[in-house]
Amino acid sequence: MTKTLHCPICRKPVALDHSEVPFCSERCRTIDLGKWASGDYKISSPILDPDLLEDLEHAHQQQHPTDESKWRN
Numbered sequence: 001m002t003k004t005l006h007c008p009i010c011r012k013p014v015a016l017d018h019s020e021v022p023f024c025s026e027r028c029r030t031i032d033l034g035k036w037a038s039g040d041y042k043i044s045s046p047i048l049d050p051d052l053l054e055d056l057e058h059a060h061q062q063q064h065p066t067d068e069s070k071w072r073n
Helices: 026-038 050-063
Strands: 004-006 013-015
Touching: none
Parallel strands: none
Antiparallel strands: 004 013
16 A cells, blocks of 8 residues: 655645655645745744844844833832
8 A cells, every 4th residue: 555645735645656745746846835935834933042042132132222220110
């Protein structure tokens, strides 16, 4: 029995030994590429690197400086 998966674009079954895997056709492969190129797909994950978090916080503070003395009693 040949293992299959579903094309991420049209959901048709695709054999794992098919030349266009994971897509069922060049058409679906091109549609997927177009979605990446147009920004329809986004990769989002939490930032876990403490150094990067510190750099981002510092950059945010540089862009949005506030007078901290008004918040102190």
